[in-house]
Structure formats: C-alpha cells, structure tokens
Amino acid sequence: MSAPAIEARLRVRVGSGAGTFHLETRFDLDAGILVLFGPSGAGKSLTLQALAGLVLPEEGHLRVGGEVLFDSSRGIHVQAHRRRIGYVPQHHSLFPFCNVTQNVAFGLPRARRHANDPRVRTLLDEFGLTERAGAHPQTLSGGERQRVALARALAVEPRLLLLDEPFASIDHEGRAPLRRAVRELLEVHSISAILVTHDLDEAYQLGTRVVRFERGRGVEEGTPDEVLPHPQRA
Amino acid sequence: MVEDWFPVLLSLRIATIAMLVVVPVGLALALVQARRRYPLRRIVDALILLPLVLPPSVVGFFLVVLLGRRGPVGELLERWLDLRLIFTPGGAVVAAAIVALPILVKTAQPAIEAVPADLERIGRSMGLAPLEVIFRVTLRVAWRGVLAGIVLAFARATGEFGATLMVAGNIPGRTNTMPLQIYAAYERGDDAAALGYVLVLTLLSVAVVIGSSWLSGDEDLPR
Numbered sequence: 501m502s503a504p505a506i507e508a509r510l511r512v513r514v515g516s517g518a519g520t521f522h523l524e525t526r527f528d529l530d531a532g533i534l535v536l537f538g539p540s541g542a543g544k545s546l547t548l549q550a551l552a553g554l555v556l557p558e559e560g561h562l563r564v565g566g567e568v569l570f571d572s573s574r575g576i577h578v579q580a581h582r583r584r585i586g587y588v589p590q591h592h593s594l595f596p597f598c599n600v601t602q603n604v605a606f607g608l609p610r611a612r613r614h615a616n617d618p619r620v621r622t623l624l625d626e627f628g629l630t631e632r633a634g635a636h637p638q639t640l641s642g643g644e645r646q647r648v649a650l651a652r653a654l655a656v657e658p659r660l661l662l663l664d665e666p667f668a669s670i671d672h673e674g675r676a677p678l679r680r681a682v683r684e685l686l687e688v689h690s691i692s693a694i695l696v697t698h699d700l701d702e703a704y705q706l707g708t709r710v711v712r713f714e715r716g717r718g719v720e721e722g723t724p725d726e727v728l729p730h731p732q733r734a
Numbered sequence: 735m736v737e738d739w740f741p742v743l744l745s746l747r748i749a750t751i752a753m754l755v756v757v758p759v760g761l762a763l764a765l766v767q768a769r770r771r772y773p774l775r776r777i778v779d780a781l782i783l784l785p786l787v788l789p790p791s792v793v794g795f796f797l798v799v800l801l802g803r804r805g806p807v808g809e810l811l812e813r814w815l816d817l818r819l820i821f822t823p824g825g826a827v828v829a830a831a832i833v834a835l836p837i838l839v840k841t842a843q844p845a846i847e848a849v850p851a852d853l854e855r856i857g858r859s860m861g862l863a864p865l866e867v868i869f870r871v872t873l874r875v876a877w878r879g880v881l882a883g884i885v886l887a888f889a890r891a892t893g894e895f896g897a898t899l900m901v902a903g904n905i906p907g908r909t910n911t912m913p914l915q916i917y918a919a920y921e922r923g924d925d926a927a928a929l930g931y932v933l934v935l936t937l938l939s940v941a942v943v944i945g946s947s948w949l950s951g952d953e954d955l956p957r
Contacts, residue, residue, distance in 0.1 A: 554855050580858040581866075587859035592850035597874050607860030649856075656860050 505530050505692060506660060510560035510570070512550045514543075514716075522558070523547060525711065525718040532708025533686065533693045537700075537728065542713040544696040548662045551694065552587050553580035565659045586653035586691075590665040593649035594637040600624070601633045603648050607656035623651040626685060643674040650682060654689055661686065661693040667702060679705050703728055736930035740907060741915040748823060748911060749891035752830035756887055760838035761880065765868060767839065768846035786836040790896025797829060797901045819901070826902035826909055830891035838887035841946075845879020846872060882949040889942040893935060 512523040523543040527534060536544040549555040551562065559572040564585065569578040594603050605613040605620045615621065615633055624630045627647040637645060646666050653661055666682075667675045683706055686693055697703055703710055703724060710727040711718040720727050736742065763782060767775065785793050801808040801819045811817040819825040849872050857867040873880060895913035902909040904918055912931045919928035 549855070552855070552859050554858060579863075580855075581861050581863050583859075584861070585859060587856055589852040589855065592852040593856070595853060595856075595871065595874075607862070652856075652860070658859075662859075 505565055506534075506694075507561070507563045508551060510547065510550050510557045510562060512543075512546060512555060513558040514546065521716055523550075523716045525713075527709070527711050527718060527721050529692055529694070529709060531692055533683070533695055533706045535703045535707035535710045535724070536694060536696045536713055536718070537698065537703045537707075537710050538713030539698055543716040544713050545664050547713075547718075548587070548664050548694065548696055551660075552585050552662055553578060553583050554587075584656070584659050586656065586658035586661040588646070588649045588653050588661070588663050588666045590668045593666075594640075594645055594652075596637055599634050599636050600629055600640070600648050603637070604629075604652045604655050606652055619655055623655055626688075627651045627681070641674075642670045643678055646670060646678065647681075650685070654685070654691070658691065661691050663693055663695040665696055665698075667697075667699070675702070676705075682706070700728060736934060737927070738915075741910050741912045741931060742934055744823065744909075745892050745911040745913075748826045748830050749834075749888050751827050752834055752891045753884070753888055755827075756831050756834050756838055756891070757884060760835050760883070760887065761842060761873075763835075764839045764842035764846055764880075764883075765872070768843045782836050782839050784836075785832050786840070790833070790894075791900060793832060794829065794897035794900025797825075797832065797897060801825065801828065801901065821901075821903045821905065821909065823902065823909055826894075826898045826911060829897035829901045830894045833894050833897060834887035834891040837890050838883040841883030841886055842876070842880045845876040845883075848879075849875045878949045882946040885942050885946050885949070889939060892938060 506527075506529040508528075509526045510524070514521055514523060523546055525536075525543075525547050536547060538544055546555060550557045553569065556577065557570060557572065560570065561572070562568070562570040564583070567578075568574075568576050569583055570576060595606060598606060601615045601620060601624065602613065604623055605615075605617060608617065608619070612619070615624075621630075624633055627650065629644070629647060629651060632640065632644060635644075637648070640648065646669070650666070663682075667678060670678060679702065695702075695706055707724045707728075710722065710724050712720040712727050763778075767779060767782070798820065799805050801811070803809065803812060803818070803820070808819065811819065817824070819828055853871050853875065854867050857871040858864070862870060893913055894911075895917070898909075898911060899914060899917075902911075904910050904914040910918070912935055916928045916931045916935075919925070919931070
C-alpha cells in the first residue's frame with residue numbers, strides 16, 4: 501500500500517504563559533478536498549497556517565507529495581515560500597495595488613507577469629475573468645474577488661491549495677456556482693485542497709474527506725457521511 | 735533676502751546624508767516593531783521615541799559625551815578611523831539623524847501595522863522570500879505612510895537646532911546650518927539676514943505639511 505499524498509501530524513502551541521494551549525491535528529489525504537470542519541475558534545485557520553509554513557509547529561511531521569516539509573524530530577522546517585502550497589484567506593485576499601491580471605500573475609517570474617502569458621490567459625478564461633482583466637479589486641464583487649484569489653493561487657502551480665473559508669464573504673446565491681467551479685477546476689488541474697469551513701452544506705458539497713475540529717483538536721476523520729451530522733437533522 | 739546660500743545648502747546636504755542612514759535603519763525598526771512580538775519590545779519602543787521627547791540640549795549633551803574625543807564612541811572612531819565628529823559637519827549629520835529617526839519610525843510603523851497580515855501570508859505562499867514580501871507587498875500597501883514619515887523626518891533633520899549647536903557648534907563656512915544662522919543673525923540684531931532663512935525654512939515646512947497630509951490622507955487599503 502503506497503503512502504498518502506499528504507500526511508500531517510502537527511501540534512501547535514498557541515499563546516504564552518498562563519494562556520497557552522495546544523492545537524493538535526492528524527490526517528492523511530490521497531486526492532481531492534479535505535475539509536476541516538468545526539465552529540469558529542476551534543483552531544482550523546491556525547492549522548492551515550501551520551501547514552503553509554506560516555506558523556512553526558511545536559512538534560510533528562508534515563509530508564506533501566513525497567517531500568517532508570516539517571519534521572520536529574529531524575529538525576526539518578521548509579520555509580513557507582519554498583513549500584509550493586497555495587493559500588486563499590477569507591478576507592483581504594487581493595493586492596489592492598494590482599488589477600485583476602496583475603493579481604493573477606503576481607507570483608510568476610517577472611517576464612511572465614502580463615496578460616499575454618498563456619497561463620494567465622487560461623486562468624482568466626477558466627474563472628470567467630477575461631472581461632474584468634483590467635479592473636481593480638475595489639470595483640469587484642465578493643465572488644469576483646475570490647475567483648481572482650483562486651486563479652492567482654493556481655497560477656504558481658501549487659501542489660496543495662489551502663482555502664480558509666473562501667466563500668464566507670460571498671452572498672448565498674453566488675456560493676453554489678463558485679463551489680462547483682472550484683471543485684471542477686481543482687480536478688482539471690489535479691490539485692488537492694484543504695478547505696476550512698463551518699458551513700455544513702459546503703463541507704458536504706466539497707469534501708472528499710472531513711476532519712471535525714473541536715477546541716483545538718481534530719477529533720474525528722472520515723468521509724462526510726461518517727463524520728458530519730446529516731444536513732436535514734443538523 | 736538670503737545673501738549667503740552656504741547655510742541653506744549645508745542644511746540640505748546634512749539632512750540628505752542623515753536620511754541615507756535614517757531611512758534604512760528607521761524602516762527596519764518600523765518593520766520589526768510593527769510585526770514582531772518580543773520581550774523587550776516596549777523598552778525598544780521607548781528608546782526609539784526618546785530623542786523626540788528629550789529636550790534637544792539633553793540629546794546634544796548625550797551626543798557630546800558619547801562622540802567626544804574621550805567618549806566611548808568618539809575615542810574608538812578617532813583611533814580606528816581617524817574620524818572626529820565634534821565640531822564638524824559629521825557631528826551635525828549624527829545630531830540630525832538621531833532626532834529624525836523617531837519621526838520616521840513613528841509615522842511608518844502604524845502604516846505597516848495597518849497592512850493586512852493575510853496579504854503578506856499570500857505573498858509567502860506564492861513563493862516570495864521574506865525580504866521580497868516586504869518590498870513587493872508590505873511597502874507597496876503602506877507606501878503613503880512610509881513616504882510621509884520620510885518627508886517629515888527630512889524636514890526635522892533640516893530644521894535641527896539644539897543638538898546640532900552642542901555637537902557641531904556654529905562655525906561659519908563649516909557647520910553654520912540655517913537654524914544656527916537664524917539664531918546668530920538674531921543675536922547680533924540683524925533681523926533682515928535672519929528673515930531670508932526664516933522664509934526658506936517656513937516654505938520648506940509648509941511644503942512638508944501639505945505633502946505629508948496629502949500622502950496620509952487617501953490610503954488605498956481594503957478596510
């Protein structure tokens with residue numbers, strides 16, 4: 501049996517002194533979307549930051565695509581900018597000084613940061629942003645902003661995408677089509693993702709596997725049907 | 735009007751050279767104070783602010799003690815680099831830099847603090863090294879506040895008087911900056927000579943106030 505594509509065992513210390521507590525998470529993912537599900541304040545976002553290398557875990561092990569990115573026992577800590585792990589937060593997701601094209605092309609080498617780059621053109625097209633290529637973030641709707649943020653994250657060809665409640669700032673009608681589009685595009689680009697949410701519908705619609713979080717710990721892992729309460733009973 | 739332009743040019747030269755040190759050091763301090771949490775942070779904050787709060791004569795006194803030929807820094811500079819700062823334009827540069835530094839840090843720091851940390855995280859996740867994140871993300875969002883800080887600090891360095899008088903003296907043709915020239919002209923009752931320099935400094939200050947107010951007035955930040 502081959503090892504899973506993503507293997508995480510992390511313990512993160514939060515705060516200092518008397519207010520210290522620990523986040524603990526462990527999961528494996530072969531492909532698809534892993535959902536970190538739980539109430540606000542359960543430690544899901546901080547877990548994402550630890551996976552991205554933006555927060556240093558106290559101990560544990562993280563392997564993505566065969567490469568060990570963190571191993572406390574061997575002193576390995578690959579820095580965030582060398583991990584090739586994309587990150588899309590809920591708020592402040594776009595660079596305010598860049599238009600749509602410049603945002604999407606932001607992480608590419610200097611010579612490729614223009615609208616004619618094939619990857620930029622393809623992503624603008626795939627996310628339905630071609631018409632808005634010159635628009636600035638302040639003039640975009642919530643849905644458009646998150647589409648730009650997703651396109652930008654995919655532009656640098658990450659091996660894993662971290663999505664921190666990316667649909668939370670979008671109105672209810674706009675969420676379902678964007679979720680479908682994200683799922684399809686992740687499949688097209690063959691990229692696994694870890695999605696943080698406290699929205700049950702979202703967890704069911706997008707999750708291949710789910711880790712349920714409670715008070716800083718991943719308490720249960722399995723398929724959406726095994727782990728999540730049924731939407732109609734919830 | 736201004737008959738001798740040497741003090742004007744000297745003041746601008748001293749302020750410019752001081753800013754060559756103040757800008758990188760001040761930006762580094764502003765970034766550290768805005769983004770890092772470490773045990774002595776509040777004490778470092780107070781030390782940065784000190785030259786702004788202390789009377790200029792006290793700042794000048796400390797600098798004379800430190801930079802004098804028998805001072806801990808002055809003695810080393812003279813022994814190793816054959817460099818003397820007291821009663822030289824170099825001393826005026828040090829005095830200008832010390833009083834301008836807190837202005838830059840205290841103006842740039844809140845602008846950097848207002849940059850959403852998520853934007854920097856995105857930059858890191860897209861392959862930008864920490865220094866690249868500072869230049870391509872943080873400073874591009876905070877540029878108005880940072881530039882306002884640089885402009886204000888330059889103005890403070892140009893107008894520095896008390897500490898400069900103590901450290902560099904008022905040697906005609908060597909260390910007589912505009913503020914010292916105004917003081918000297920006033921002392922000898924030559925108001926007309928003082929007035930020219932007063933006008934130059936006033937015009938510079940008005941331009942700085944308008945410029946910094948414009949710079950800090952319209953942030954293109956997501957709120």
